[in-house]
Amino acid sequence: MSTVYYGPVINPQSVTDYRALPQCLICVSPQGDIEWIAEDVERANLNDVLAQHDCAPSAITLVCLADREFLMPGLVDTHTHACQVPNMGVGGEMELLPWLDNYTFPTEARFKDVKYAERAYPDVIRRIVNSGTTTCCYYGSLHLEATKVLASLVHDAGQRAFVGKCNMNQNCPPNYIESSVKESVDTTLDLINYIEQLPKSACGEPLLHPILTPRFAISCTEELLARLGEVAQKNPKLAIQTHISENKAEIALVKSLFKTKSYAETYDKFHLLRDNTILAHGVYLTEDEMVLLAKRGSGVSHCPTSNFYLSSGMARVGMLLDHGVKVGLGTDAAGGYSPSILTEIQHASIASKVLAIQAGDKKCKCSGGHSESSGEDDMKQPGQFTNQKLTIAALLFLATLGGAGVCCLQDRIGSFEKKKAFDALLVSVHDDRGNPALWGYNPDRDLTQGVTAQSADKKSLTEWLERFLFCGDDRNIKKVIVQGRTIGGRDYHP
Ligand SMILES: [Zn+2]
Known part of the structure; x- marks a missing residue:
């Protein structure tokens, strides 16, 4: 009926x-x-x-x-870590890299115990669903079995989602790292197969999708990224999620590890940038990187709560939109301290207003005869959205249709x-x-x-x-x- x-x-x-x-x-x-x-x-x-x-x-x-x-x-959360929710709301005095070592990796390591995953994940999913998130992009831990538990629970809850298992084989603590490229790739393929075998919904299409999840460039060797790139090329419809340009120390480390000119180029080198790639943060993306992302059709998950909480910075959402890059919102638990996309809407609004105020200040100083080199980049291309505060229509779009586009689901939802x-x-x-x-x-x-x-x-x-x-x-x-x-x-x- x-x-x-x-x-x-x-x-x-x-x-x-x-x-x-x-x-x-x-x-x-x-x-x-x-x-x-x-x-x-x-x-x-x-x-x-x-x-x-x-x-x-x-x-x-x-x-x-x-x-x-x-x-x-329904709201679309384009980036969150189910295995970090138990850690929500602590560690905000640190920045990204020490925060990972001191808070995040120890929390995620607990998911080695499948029983712990079975206790923790039902409540995580219930809170996220009740926050109004109808579509969610989940990172699990590096553990295959715990991430299968996560996938099954999301499937049974009836939420539309992507679930991925982190790939990470370098620059991680000894008790929370994959032992080889082979193990990382084999367990990833196992999870993809497991998710694809789950029953479809009443409409005949799956609500739950697997997603390739190289944690971030720093945690993956070149060989691992190359193998994941091969997996991606063999499976054009397989979505990809990872982090990009969240924190200045992180960006410097990526450039020194991979000898690349930019963070985006690092992923592109391994064929990991395409239209179904979801890149979290993008706080410090340069205009050249924005042009590359637009060319590849990749989307950015804007996570302002996390970006404020870990003192990362403010992503230039307006400039991304002016460059034709797809943008959605992400809660990024537990860099973010809320399971709700409503919190992201509020902080996306504030971030855009701060950027607009700063740009206005720079303009005043420049017109007063002072030059500000850091402001030139912003003022070169005003565009429709650059340095403008996000309107209600724009915030609503990012939380719904924009997020749907980032997930390549714009023809189904949003x-x-x-x-x-x-x-x-x-x-x-x-x-x-x-x-x-x-x-x-x-x-x-x-x-x-x-x-x-x-x-x-x-x-x-x-x-x-x-x-x-x-x-x-x-x-x-x-x-x-x-x-x-x-x-x-x-x-x-x-
Ligand atoms: Zn994240």
């Missing part, structure tokens, strides 16, 4: 545009794909519109949204369109849900007599969205829906 949702809908369109539709109908097939959408349907015309689509009331399940509820596409999968959040900004700050906009609320109803018009719906993005959290997410099926949220009781 098809399900027809009726109520306010937010539908991203592009970096600069989204649609706020106060009275929208979305029909979802039993397989979880969108069959049709009807916009601007008055309640009085509801039955007529359903009849026009051959939807007899007895043949569908009609879900009418309640006061202050709306639907939006917005509501006929034939796309129905991956959605049912959000409530009703006063009794979530962050107390959401109260603030309803001064008519009578705490003893109930709540004054507010119908959705376009303006109030856009305000609901902005308040949810900046004041909201998992308490505002009633349902998390993947491929038409509710898999999480406050109202999910399996």
Whole structure:
């Protein structure tokens, strides 16, 4: 039986545009794909519109949204480490390389014990799903068996995801390193095969995909990167995820290890840059590297919470967009201290505003006759987005359609369109849900007599969205829906 949702809908369109539709109908097939959408349907015309689509009331399940509820596409997390979630919120006084040695590697090493993975991973996945993440790119540890546990649990949870096992055979502690290139490649192929054998979803396509995961250049020998490049070339559809240009000390080490001119060139040399490559961070990418990424079609996962927490820096998202590089958002647990893409939206906004303020300051100084060499690069190419703060449309895009593009899933998810999968959040900004700050906009609320109803018009719906993005959290997410099926949220009781 098809399900027809009726109520306010937010539908991203592009970096600069989204649609706020106060009275929208979305029909979802039993397989979880969108069959049709009807916009601007008055309640009085509801039955007529359903009849026009051959939807007899007895043949569908009609879900009418309640006061202050709306639907939006599910959030896409293009970069996180499931095995670091147990370590979230500690170590933020360090920068990347010492943080890895002191906090991260010891935490990940514990996943050698499969029983530990079986205890830890269910809660990790539940928290990420309930945060509204309908598609997630997971790094596991280097351990094959623990990462199989992660993959199985994600599969059973019904989340759309990519799961990869880290490749790392150098510059890692003795108790957390792969012993040979052969072991690293063989276990990777084993995991890929394991994930591909898992049952498909009701729509006939897999929701879970394997992903090649060289941890970062520093942790892989040239021979390992070369072998992984061969695996990639034999499997053009196999996605790839790794880190790039997160921290200045890291970049210097990469250049000295591989004798390359740039970090991006290092991966390119081993055929690891292509349209289904997801590169986390990109804080210090040069314009030449941006041109190369755009040419290869590779995407960047912007992880601002992590970049602030580990004092890495601020990625120039506007400049990446102006160069035609695909960009999405990533939580990067536990460099980031939140499982929620909402936190990334908030910090992406702040990072873009700081960059815009700094660029404005440099401009003032330059026009005053002082030259600032560090600012010349930024000012050479203003572009549409460079040094501009990210708008609500842009932030929403990065968290949905942009992330979908980074995962090469833009034809399936990221917005509501006929034939796309129905991956959605049912959000409530009703006063009794979530962050107390959401109260603030309803001064008519009578705490003893109930709540004054507010119908959705376009303006109030856009305000609901902005308040949810900046004041909201998992308490505002009633349902998390993947491929038409509710898999999480406050109202999910399996
Ligand atoms: Zn990371």
